[in-house]
Amino acid sequence: MRIESFDQFKTLQAEAGKRDEAQPKKILVCCGTGCLATGAKEVAEAFVHEITERGLDVEVGYGVKSTGCHGFCERGPLVAFLPEGLLYTKVKAKRVPEIVEKTIIGETIIPGLLYKNPVDKKRIPAYEEIPFYKNQVRVAMRNIGRIDPTDLMDAIAHDAYAGLAKALFEMTPDEVLDEVELSGQRGRGGAGFNTARKWRSCKAAPGDRRFVLCNGDEGDPGAFKDRSIMEGDPHSVLEGMIIGAYALGSHEGWIYVRDEYPLAVVHLQLAITEARKHGLLGENIMGSGFDFEIQISRGGGAFVCGESSALMRSLAGQTGEPRAKYVHSTEKGLFDLPTVLNNVETWAGIGAIIANGGAWFASMGTEKSKGTKAFSLVGKVKNTGLIELPMGTTLRHIIYDIGGGVLKDRPFKAVQTGGPSGGCIPEELLDLPVDYEKLTEAGSMMGSGGMIVMDDRTCMVDVARYFLAFLTEESCGKCVPCREGLKQMLAIYDALIEGRGNVGDIERIETLAAGMQLGSLCELGKSAPNPVLSTLKYFRSEYEAHIVDHACPAGICRDLTAFEIMPDCDGCHACTKVCPTDCIAGEKKELHVIDHEACISCGACLDVCPTDSIRTFPKVELAAKEVV
Amino acid sequence: MAEQPCVDLSKTEEILASYPHEEPSLIQVLQDVHRAYNYLPCDVLVRVAMVLDVPLAKVFSVSTFYKAFSLEPQGETIIKVCMGTACHIRGAGQLVEELERKLGIGAEETTEDLQFTVKTVNCVGACAMAPVMIVGEKYWGSAKPARMEKYLAGGGEDED
Numbered sequence: 001m002r003i004e005s006f007d008q009f010k011t012l013q014a015e016a017g018k019r020d021e022a023q024p025k026k027i028l029v030c031c032g033t034g035c036l037a038t039g040a041k042e043v044a045e046a047f048v049h050e051i052t053e054r055g056l057d058v059e060v061g062y063g064v065k066s067t068g069c070h071g072f073c074e075r076g077p078l079v080a081f082l083p084e085g086l087l088y089t090k091v092k093a094k095r096v097p098e099i100v101e102k103t104i105i106g107e108t109i110i111p112g113l114l115y116k117n118p119v120d121k122k123r124i125p126a127y128e129e130i131p132f133y134k135n136q137v138r139v140a141m142r143n144i145g146r147i148d149p150t151d152l153m154d155a156i157a158h159d160a161y162a163g164l165a166k167a168l169f170e171m172t173p174d175e176v177l178d179e180v181e182l183s184g185q186r187g188r189g190g191a192g193f194n195t196a197r198k199w200r201s202c203k204a205a206p207g208d209r210r211f212v213l214c215n216g217d218e219g220d221p222g223a224f225k226d227r228s229i230m231e232g233d234p235h236s237v238l239e240g241m242i243i244g245a246y247a248l249g250s251h252e253g254w255i256y257v258r259d260e261y262p263l264a265v266v267h268l269q270l271a272i273t274e275a276r277k278h279g280l281l282g283e284n285i286m287g288s289g290f291d292f293e294i295q296i297s298r299g300g301g302a303f304v305c306g307e308s309s310a311l312m313r314s315l316a317g318q319t320g321e322p323r324a325k326y327v328h329s330t331e332k333g334l335f336d337l338p339t340v341l342n343n344v345e346t347w348a349g350i351g352a353i354i355a356n357g358g359a360w361f362a363s364m365g366t367e368k369s370k371g372t373k374a375f376s377l378v379g380k381v382k383n384t385g386l387i388e389l390p391m392g393t394t395l396r397h398i399i400y401d402i403g404g405g406v407l408k409d410r411p412f413k414a415v416q417t418g419g420p421s422g423g424c425i426p427e428e429l430l431d432l433p434v435d436y437e438k439l440t441e442a443g444s445m446m447g448s449g450g451m452i453v454m455d456d457r458t459c460m461v462d463v464a465r466y467f468l469a470f471l472t473e474e475s476c477g478k479c480v481p482c483r484e485g486l487k488q489m490l491a492i493y494d495a496l497i498e499g500r501g502n503v504g505d506i507e508r509i510e511t512l513a514a515g516m517q518l519g520s521l522c523e524l525g526k527s528a529p530n531p532v533l534s535t536l537k538y539f540r541s542e543y544e545a546h547i548v549d550h551a552c553p554a555g556i557c558r559d560l561t562a563f564e565i566m567p568d569c570d571g572c573h574a575c576t577k578v579c580p581t582d583c584i585a586g587e588k589k590e591l592h593v594i595d596h597e598a599c600i601s602c603g604a605c606l607d608v609c610p611t612d613s614i615r616t617f618p619k620v621e622l623a624a625k626e627v628v
Numbered sequence: 629m630a631e632q633p634c635v636d637l638s639k640t641e642e643i644l645a646s647y648p649h650e651e652p653s654l655i656q657v658l659q660d661v662h663r664a665y666n667y668l669p670c671d672v673l674v675r676v677a678m679v680l681d682v683p684l685a686k687v688f689s690v691s692t693f694y695k696a697f698s699l700e701p702q703g704e705t706i707i708k709v710c711m712g713t714a715c716h717i718r719g720a721g722q723l724v725e726e727l728e729r730k731l732g733i734g735a736e737e738t739t740e741d742l743q744f745t746v747k748t749v750n751c752v753g754a755c756a757m758a759p760v761m762i763v764g765e766k767y768w769g770s771a772k773p774a775r776m777e778k779y780l781a782g783g784g785e786d787e788d
Binding site for chain 1: 650651652653654655656658659682686689690693694695696697711712713714715716717718719722725726729749750751752753754755756757758760766767768769772773774
C-alpha cells in the first residue's frame with residue numbers, strides 16, 4: 001500500500017502494531033555480520049524448520065525473526081526469546097531441536113547456553129540483566145536487534161518513520177531545524193561539528209539544488225557501529241536523511257557505503273525499495289508534496305574517502321583526494337553545490353530526536369556533548385561488542401562494568417580511541433568522562449567510536465607504528481607533509497622496532513609531527529601524528545627502552561624479544577602444537593625448551609600456555625645467557 | 629588498436645548499459661566490472677573510458693587509487709586477512725605469516741595456479757571476533773594460525 005496521507009500512515013502504524021502483538025512469542029536470532037560468521041543463518045533456519053515442523057507457529061503463534069546486530073558479537077550466534085527476555089549465547093544449529101524441546105515446549109532453561117558473567121562466573125538468564133546491556137541507553141541503535149531489518153512493517157511497529165510523519169505534517173522545515181538545534185546533537189563521525197549549524201549553513205547557501213549525503217565509509221579500524229546500524233536498522237538512516245532533506249529543501253541524497261560492508265548495501269537497498277513502494281521515499285512522500293530520492297554508492301576501499309571533500313569527489317566518480325577546507329562543502333560540496341554530509345549514526349538519531357523532542361536528547365550527556373554515543377568496545381577486553389551510552393560515561397565504567405575488564409585479567413595498559421586520528425589513553429586517565437572535549441584534551445579524539453583495549457602484552461611503539469603504516473598506505477599522496485611526513489616517520493619507527501633506533505629519534509619524530517599538523521591539507525594528515533604523540537606523551541619510557549636498551553618491554557617487537565620456558569612448565573604440549581617453526585622440544589609432562597636459533601619470536605606459545613610458564617626477555621641478553 | 633580484445637567484452641557492455649554514461653558512474657561501473665571478471669582487464673578499461681567519455685588516464689588513475697580494484701587477474705578464492713587495530717593486537721600478522729608458509733605467497737599476491745589471492749584489508753568491521761579472516765565469502769572469527777588448513781579447505785563449523 002502506498003501511503004497518501006498522515007491518517008493512512010497512522011492506520012499503517014496501527015496495523016503494524018497489531019501484527020506485532022498478534023505474535024508475542026518470538027525467537028530473535030542475531031544475524032549481524034559477526035553472528036553470521038559463526039553460523040547464525042543456519043541457526044535461524046533450524047528454528048524456522050523446527051517451529052513449523054512442530055506446528056508451533058500456528059498453535060502458539062511462535063515467530064522466528066532474524067534481526068540486526070545485538071552487539072555482543074563475541075558470544076554469537078545470539079538468540080533471544082520474547083516475551084521472557086531470555087538470552088542464549090554461542091548457539092549452534094545442531095542444538096536447536098533440543099532448545100525447542102526444552103526451552104520452548106518444556107519452558108525450562110538450558111544453563112549451559114546462558115551468558116556467564118566473567119566477573120563473578122554466574123550465569124545470567126535475562127537479556128536485560130546482563131551488565132553489558134543493562135548499562136546501555138540506546139538512541140541511534142534503538143531498534144537494532146529488535147527488528148527484522150528486511151521487514152518494513154516490523155520497523156514501523158517499532159516507531160520507524162514516526163518522526164518523519166511528525167516533521168512532514170506537524171512541523172515547518174524551520175521548526176525541524178530548531179528542534180535539531182535544541183537537541184545539541186553533534187556529528188557522530190568524529191569531529192563533532194554541531195548538526196544544526198551545519199544544516200543552517202547549507203540552507204543559507206544560494207541555489208535551488210542541494211544534496212543530503214550519508215557517510216557510511218566507516219574506515220577507522222576497530223569501529224563498526226555504522227555497519228551495524230546500516231545492517232540492523234537501515235530505516236533509521238533513511239528516516240533521518242528524509243527529515244534532513246525536508247528541513248533543507250533538498251531532493252537528492254546519496255549514501256556512501258564502504259565496499260567492505262556487503263550486507264549493509266543489501267539491507268539499505270532493500271529498505272529503499274520498500275520505503276519507496278510505501279510512499280515513504282520518492283515523489284510526494286506520504287502525500288505531503290515533498291519529494292526526495294536516495295541512491296547508494298559503494299566506496300572503492302580508500303580510507304581517505306571518509307573525509308568529506310574526498311567522499312564527494314569519489315561520489316563524482318573521481319579519485320578520493322581531499323581539497324583545502326576554506327571552501328565549505330555546505331556551500332560548494334558535491335558537484336560544487338551546497339551539500340550536507342552527516343555520519344550514519346548522526347542520521348540514525350534524527351528520527352528519534354524529532355519524535356521525542358530535542359529537549360529529550362539534550363537531557364542526556366554532558367554540557368557540550370549531548371545525547372548518547374555508540375562505541376565498539378574491542379581488543380583485549382572480556383565482553384567485546386557494540387554499545388551505546390550517554391556522553392560523559394567514564395572509561396572505567398565502559399571497560400570494567402560493561403566490558404567486564406581486561407581479557408584473562410591481565411593488567412590494563414591503554415585504550416585507543418578515535419582510530420588512526422586518535423590516541424592511546426593510559427590507566428591514570430581511566431576516570432575520564434568520555435565526550436568530544438575530554439578525549440581531545442587527553443590527546444585522542446572521539447572518531448567513529450572505536451575503543452580498543454590494550455593489555456600489558458601490547459607494545460605502544462608497535463601500536464603507533466601500526467597506525468603510521470596504515471596511514472602511509474592510505475594517504476592519498478596529494479600534499480607533501482602527509483605523504484612524506486608519514487613515510488619518514490614510519491622509517492624511524494621501523495628502525496625502533498628492529499633495534500636500530502638512535503638517540504634523537506624521539507625529537508625527530510616530534511619535529512615531523514609538528515610539521516604534519518601545520519602543513520597537511522586535510523584531517524587525515526593533520527591528525528596522523530596523534531597516535532604517535534599520545535604514546536610518546538604517556539609511554540615515553542617504552543620508546544626509550546627501544547632506543548637505549550634495544551628492548552621491547554611488552555615483548556612484542558620480534559627483533560628485540562626472545563622467549564624462554566620457565567621451570568614450572570608442566571609439559572602439556574599446548575605450545576608445541578601451535579609453534580609455527582616447531583622450535584619447542586621436550587617430552588610430554590617434562591620441561592620444554594625453546595631453540596632460540598629457530599624461534600621467530602611470534603609469541604604463539606605464550607598466548608596458549610595454560611600455566612603462564614613462558615616469559616619474554618630482551619634478545620640482547622641472549623648472548624650473555626649462551627655464554628653461561 | 630586493431631588487435632582483437634583478449635577478453636569477452638559482452639559482459640562489459642551489459643554493465644555499461646545499466647548506468648548513465650557519465651563520469652559519476654565510473655566507480656560503480658568499475659566495481660561491477662571487477663566483480664564480473666575478477667579484475668580490471670585493460671581492454672575493458674579502454675571501452676569504459678570511451679563509453680563514459682572519461683579520459684583513459686583518469687580511468688587508470690581511479691583504477692589504481694582504490695583498494696577494491698586490481699589490474700592483475702585474481703585467484704578464484706580471495707582470502708582477506710583483516711588488519712584492523714583489534715585484529716592487529718590479537719595477532720592478525722601471524723595469520724598472514726601462516727598463509728605465506730602454507731601457500732607460498734605474501735599479501736596482495738596470487739598463487740600461480742590462480743586458486744588463491746591473499747589480501748590484507750583495513751578492518752572489515754567484525755572487530756569483536758578479532759582476528760578475522762575471510763575465505764571467499766566465509767568469515768572466520770578468532771582465527772588461529774593452527775587452523776589454517778581447515779580455513780583454506782573452507783569446511784566445517786567453528787569449534788567455539
